[in-house]
Amino acid sequence: MVSPLGVLAAHLDRIGRYEPAATVAGFAATAFALATFPEIAATIEHLREVLGDNTYDALTHTGSSMTNAAMAQYALDQIDQARLALLRSD
Secondary structure, eight states, X not given: OHHHHHHXXXXXXXXXXHHHHHHHHHHHOSHHHHHHOTTHHHHHHHHHHHHOHHHHHHHHHHHHTSOHHHHHXXXXXXXXXXXXXXXHHO
């Protein structure tokens, strides 16, 4: 579950949805995810720069504290919100 969430965090970061990206990254940034999706390291570095260490740490703590079910629901909600925002910008 963590590798696809690492990809999602990277995509959320790319479209400027930094807080949700950091929350998802907090759940997804495991040794396994870093090995299978090494781009997550660059995403984490960028999110730290954009959000600052304190905000980033708080958001990743929230993500890392979520259950699998809670993170799955959160991820689906964030995908829906990002999709709506992109549709509205057209």
